[in-house]
Amino acid sequence: MSGFPWASAVVLIPLMGGIVCGVVPLRRAAIVGLTTAVATVAATSGLGWRVWHHGSVSESPGGWGAPLGIDLVVDGMAALLVLTTAVVGFAISLFSVSYYAPSQTAEEEQETHHQGFFWSLWLVVWAALNGVFISSxxxxxxxxxxxxxxxxxxxxxxxxxxxxxxxxxxxxxxxxxxxxxxxxxxxxxxxxxxxxxxxxxxxxxxxxxxxxxxxxxxxxxxxxxxxxxxxxxxxxxxxxxxxxxxxxxxxxxxxxxxxxxxxxxxxxxxxxDKSILAAALTVLAMTAIIWGSVQALRQTRLKMLIAYSTVAQVGYLFVAFAPDITAQTDPVALQGALVFVAAHACAKAAMFLAAGALAISFGDDCFSSMNGQHIRLIAPFIIFILAGYTLIGLPYSGGGEAKYLLSSAVESAGLPVVGWAMTAGKILATLYVLKVLYHIALPTPEASESIELRRITVGMIAAGLLLSVVAVGLGPASAHLLQLLEASIGTALAAPHSALR
Amino acid sequence: MSTDLIYATTAVVLIGLGLYTVLIRRHLVRKLMAVNILGSGVFVLFIALASSGEGDADPVPQAMVLTGIVVAVSATALGLVLIRRIDEADLKNAELAGEER
Amino acid sequence: MIIAFDLILALTLVWVAYEAVSRPDLFQAVVLFITFGVLVSLVWIRLRAFDLALVEVAIGAGITGALFLNTLGQLSGEDEMVNLDGGC
The missing domain is CATH 1.20.120 (Four Helix Bundle (Hemerythrin (Met), subunit A))
Incomplete structure (x- = not known):
């Protein structure tokens, strides 16, 4: 196989960038970091283009094939995952440039000091994530x-x-x-x-x-x-x-x-035969959906609420194993789980970035200190509406499409009870998203006197908006996602086609 | 009863001991020690299961365990740094509480 | 004969590991933990993994043990349970 080694590049570029960020002066770290992020996005796009047009890519770095060496295999599934990582990773990098920007106060001076570490570690995480998705x-x-x-x-x-x-x-x-x-x-x-x-x-x-x-x-x-x-x-x-x-x-x-x-x-x-383990995972998945959502609703801090929402959404991921109870892996469930991974990655990252922006303007992320009477909060508000829309799983969004695939998979596996838990989870998710919107939009009695909001930069807002728009946009684009997923070799996904298309 | 079997059994006991300790002990240093014992158990299991009993040992699992040991040391170092910083922060908080009184 | 050695080593290993995690005195526990590392390197020799035996003595017992001892010298006292939810 000839041509540019795209698969190796998506691991090596962020890894190199991470190492360089560790040795350059602190003030340069952000520039190197953002450059690396852009280069990684470019390499990932190249890889995605390759897989889209020519099917799965396989590379053996160093010229050693399996079983001696390490094979990198990029099928449709891996391509979707590295692309998702690239979108989320780029947004996080963009946000971090202003989040870790040098500031005047002595208290925040330490924050600035951390940014060198942040960029190295974050780029290494990015490299290793891509490594996980394409290693075989x-x-x-x-x-x-x-x-x-x-x-x-x-x-x-x-x-x-x-x-x-x-x-x-x-x-x-x-x-x-x-x-x-x-x-x-x-x-x-x-x-x-x-x-x-x-x-x-x-x-x-x-x-x-x-x-x-x-x-x-x-x-x-x-x-x-x-x-x-x-x-x-x-x-x-x-x-x-x-x-x-x-x-x-x-x-x-x-x-x-x-x-x-x-x-x-x-x-x-x-x-x-995994039926017993699959049944156990399915019960835990349903528990996670309900219990995590209830806990999210009870939180008094915005970031805790979002974190418990993650606990609940992890439950939806594990719904993908439910069809295994009847001793067969359902490709529709796998497709659902993968679309879910992409949609949730974008929506949840958007929420945490918006929460970070809010925490900067209010000083902390407690609901009690939020005060909604300010025009500057319109951007985080919009981000939460869009990300919340797909997180709940409403129609025509990435999350909605994923949950539709998952629920039709459990239905055809004869497990309506899982579908009921998912519906309950949707209702609870609607409630906690509304709770967040309520606290952002309306003034609370405890924080009624007007406080000086600190500036939220354009970069932060752009990062959050990008992610939330992509999270919703994955819904209309889901036919293309499923088509990309079919560029698989050897996986269960390659076998029977989705009946839904 | 063969050498490999004896050590594979030992490894299983060590894995159990490590998991149990990390769950029930409260002191962070001891939890970290327990994770190290768990790790040693897994590494011994890896080599004991891979060895065929005669001839030269298989070099591939040895290279993997070598990587595993290096990862374990890095993790331990990171954990100890965190433990120290937690301890420093606790000390500072205790002093602050004392001044307020 | 050699099986007897294996059995004794295996039992000692488990005993030392148990003691290391259950001794009330942390310093003794760390010393036992270093002993554990040395014993594991003996296991590597018995499993004919000689490279690993060297690495285990140097890194597993040596560096890890030194790191533990070093940290122990710096710690002030018992740690307490803290609610990680953060106050509001």
Whole structure:
């Protein structure tokens, strides 16, 4: 295969950028960071164009093929994920330029000092996310997941005492999750002596070792994805991190472990009978949808509300495993989950960025200190309307399309109860989105005297608007997304076509 | 009973011990230690399962465990930095509380 | 004979690990943890992973142990449980 190595580029460019950001003077970090972001978006577009026109791409960096070397395989699914990461990543980078801009006050001087770390760590996370999406080797996936984990923990720990404790808890949890995953890798390697996803898919059988591997890996990755009741670490970590970090964590990082789990279930363990585990995951998914939404509704801080909303939305992701109860992976469920990942990544990142902008103007993100009588709040208000629209899953939005696919998948699998939980989740989501809009738009008694709003820059608003518009726009564009997803090889997605198209 | 089997069993016990401790112990240093023991258990399991019992050992899992050990040390260093900063912040808060009184 | 050695090493390893995480005194716990690292390197030798044995002694027991001891010297006291929700 000739031509430009697009697949390697989407990992190497942000990685290099991250390293450069670590050594340049602090004031240059933002310039290097934004340049790297633009270059990564360009490389990702190139890769997406390639996959769209010529089908899946596979590369072997260093000239070593599987099983000795590491193969990078970009099918339609991986292309959709790296493109989503590029959109969200670009918006987060754009937001961070003004968020970490040098400021006059001594208190914020320390914030400025952090920006060098921020850019290095964030670009490394971006590289490792792309690595997860395009790797087809179980151990390489482990390394990428660990790089994401450690960098994310460091990003969370950049500020405040609460964030430090949240970061520590996050570190312990995510390490346990990775090690549980590694137990599965050890069992699979011990059994079949290969780690390539496609090679394992044709080898794995009903043996005890593969059953234990499936359970350990599912448990570890569910822990990293924060499926209820393994979500206890998420709200504190996501809500206490700086705004762009929250956006990256909730929008992208939890998706990485979920995607690995999805690949394992549909490819490596495709032939295995997973009905009991699927039933357990489905019950947890329904619990997550209801319980997470109720908790979101009860929060007194905006970022905590958004974080609990993530707990609820993770439930929808795991609905994709429900059809496995009847011992067959449903391609419609997988398509639904992938469109959901893209839509939620954009919507949730937009919300966290808007929340960051609001926290800057009000001093904190407590609902009680918000005061709606100001024209400058119109932009965050619009972002929340658009992102909320798709997060709830209303028609003609990305989230709506994803939830439609998921609910038709569970319906055809004969599980109407899951559909009811999803509908209840929609109602609860409507309520908590309205709660946010209410607090932004209306003056609260406690904060009735007019306060001096600090400036929200154009870059911040543009980043949030871009994401929320894309999140909604994925709905009308979903036919194209499904077409892109079909550029798959070897996955369950390639088999029967969606009946919905 | 073979050497590999003995150590595979030991590894399973260590994994259980690590997971149990990280759940029930409250002190952060001990939790971090428990994660390290969990990690050692997983690494031993990896090598014990991969080894065929005779001849030269398979170099591929060894390279992977080597990577795993390096990752574990990085994670431990990060965790200890966080523990220190948490402790410093607690100390500062305690002093502030003392002054207010 | 060699199986007896394996069994003794395995049992010692589990015992040291258990002690390391349950001793009330943190300093003793760290010393036991370093011992644990050395014992793991013996396991690597028994599993014919000689490179790993070297790495384990240097990094697993050496660097990790030194980091733990160093941190222990700096800590002031017991940590307390804090509500991470943040006050409003």
């Amino acid at each position: 080797d179980l151990f390489n996936l482990y390394v990428c997941l660990e790089v994401i984990s450690l960098s994310s923990v460091a990003l969370v720990g950049l500020t405040g005492t609460l964030a430090l404790r949240a970061a520590m808890r996050y570190l312990l949890v995510t390490l346990c999750g990775s090690l549980l995953y590694l137990i599965g890798v050890a069992l699979l390697y011990g059994g079949w002596g290969v780690l390539d996803v496609q090679m394992l898919a044709s080898a794995v059988d009903q043996s005890m070792a593969s059953q234990v591997a499936l359970v350990a890996m599912t448990l570890g990755l569910a822990l990293k994805t924060a499926l209820v009741p393994l979500h206890f670490w998420l709200p504190a970590a996501h809500a206490n991190a700086p705004a762009p970090v929250s956006a990256a964590l909730s929008g992208l990082v939890i998706k990485a472990s979920f995607i690995v789990l999805l690949r394992l279930w549909s490819d490596v363990f495709g032939a295995l």
